[in-house]
Amino acid sequence: MLSIKNLTKIYGGSKKAVNDISLDIQEGEFIAFIGTSGSGKTTALRMINRMIEPTSGTITINGKDITKKNPVELRRSIGYVIQQIGLLPHMTIKENITLVPRLLKWSEEDKDRKAKELIKLVDLPEEFLQRYPSELSGGQQQRIGVVRALAAEQDIILMDEPFGALDPITRDTLQDLVKELQQKLGKTFIFVTHDMDEAIKLADRICIMSHGEIIQFDTPDEILRNPANDFVRDFIGEGRLIQDRPNMRTVADAMITPVSITVDKSINECIALMREKRIDTILVTDSKKKLLGFIDIEDINEGYRKGMDIVDLMGRDIYKIGIDSKLQDSVRTILKRNVRNIPVVDENNTLIGLITRSNLVDIVYDTIWGEETSAPVTSGADEA
Incomplete structure (x- = not known):
């Protein structure tokens, strides 16, 4: 879909910011450009939408040379998200989201439909569309900045370190x-970052750059298993390299069967099940096992006194991960968010498993001591 051939950018007559790079990006791929400061990753990204004009080489999208297209029209056909998200303070959230569609002369009906569709995608209420950026939190503004790049239904989205200035939890969420x-x-995302963990988590393939050149372009697993040279090995860091250990397993290898209750059950039934299973938190689903939320023991105490139903009592703001997520992402999330467990869902939000701190600890023990030997146990440490 997007093909870069012998692309070079020279500044000041001699400094090669990007030096003769070539790569092909397929439709629907998530590509991360990563490298140290001055590696050429941002310059390469900005040449894709001609914010920077190349010195030589070609970039084609679906076989068409982008230099043959009007640069303003080209930029309107490619989504772009930067670290300073740039929401216009005098415009409402709806006006910010539909900025490019307005330039493309969409009808009011189409703009309204798209704004409602996109704000729903990022789990923000529809009434936020009439608010101004100053009325939203930094994380909420960042969500709007992300979906604004999707508003004109572009097939390619460029992202230039969009989360670099955010706190770890907000960054992880975004x-x-x-x-x-x-x-x-199914969009094609091209993402610039300086954070290797971020690249590993997000990308289908990672392009590692240094001094304007591509050092390695491959899947995260392949780069971690077979770094191209010492530069890549040092850039990755020994802690991330795969050396026949399970840190790149998916959550499917580690999840346990979750305890859940359907939303139509009574509080008394919920209490009985939690007592039977000796748990202090229970997941709530609908009759088809779609994950809806959770209830913890504090909720139960309050709800029982007030005669509330599960549907009114449960918390809905629940962090979950997909069945194909890498196990190391779950470990990172549990540490960052200080949560005890994470539900695992499929593409239809059906509850299929649970990752807990305790079963992650078991995996760490297996990694350190091996499955055939027991971890040393100190006296008096039988019970947690």
Whole structure:
């Protein structure tokens, strides 16, 4: 779909910011450009929408040379998200989301439909469309910045370190959002980052650059197993390299069967099940096992006194991961968010498993001591 051939950018007559790079990106891929400062990753990205004009080489999209297209029209056909998300403060959220569609002269009906569709995708209420950026939190503004790039239904989305200035939890949440949107919509995402963990988590393939050149372009698993040279090995870091250990297994290898209750059950039935299973938190689903939320022991106490139903009592803001997620992402999330467990769902949001701190600990023990030997146990440590 997108083909880069012998692309070069020279500044000041001699400095090669990008030096003769070539790569092909397929439709629907998530590509991460990564490298140290001055590696050429951002310059390469910005040549794709001609914010920077190449010195030589070609970029084609669906076989068409982008230099033959009007640069303004080209930019309107490619989504773009930057670190400073640039929501216009004097415009409402709806006006910000539909900025490019307005330039493309969409009808009011189509703009309204698209704004409602996109704000729903990022789990923000529809009434936010009439608010201004200053009335939203930084994380909420960042979500709007992400979906604004999708508003004109472009097939290619460029993202230039969009989460670099965010706190770890907000960043983690938005990474999940971006990956979910990319998979759901089938768009081609090209993402610049300096964070190797972020690249591994998000990308189908990673392009590692140094001094304007591509050092290695491959899947995260292949790069971690077979770094091209010492530069890549050092850039990745020894802690991430795969050396016949399970840190790249998917959650399917580690999840346990979750305890859940359907939303139509009574509080008394919920209490009985939690007591039977000796748990302090229970997941709530509908009759078809779609994950709806959770109830913890504090909720139960309050709800029982007030005679509330499960549907009114349950928490709906629940972090979940997909069945194909890498296990190391679950470990990172549990540490960052300080949560005890994470539900695992399929593409239809059907509850199929649970990742807990305790079963992750078992995997760590297996990694350190091996499955054939027992971890040393100190006296008096039989019970947690």
